Amino acid sequence: MFAVHFIEKNNVLLTQLLNKLPTEGEELKIKGRKAKVTSVKKVDELNVHVLVTIEVVTKSKFVVDNSKKKKR
Secondary structure (H helix, E strand, O other): OEEEEEEEOOEEEEEEEEOOOOOOOOEEEEOOEEEEEEEEEEOOOOEEEEEEEEOOOOOOOOOOOHHHOOOO
16 A cells, blocks of 8 residues: 655645556546646655646637627
C-alpha cells in the first residue's frame, strides 16, 4: 500500500492509499476532471508524489438573440 499524493502546481488535489502506482503518461480522472500523469516521485518507501496536469475545460458561451426581447 502506498500513500499517493496527486499534485498540480504545488496544490494537493487528492491523497489516496493505492496498491499500485500510476505510471507516467497515464490518463486519470480526479474529482471528475481528466488529468494526465507527468511525473512520479518516491518520497520514501510509503509516500509517493504524483505530478499531474489537468485538462482545461473551455466553456462555450451561447449566443443571446436580442431581437426576441421585449422593447419598452
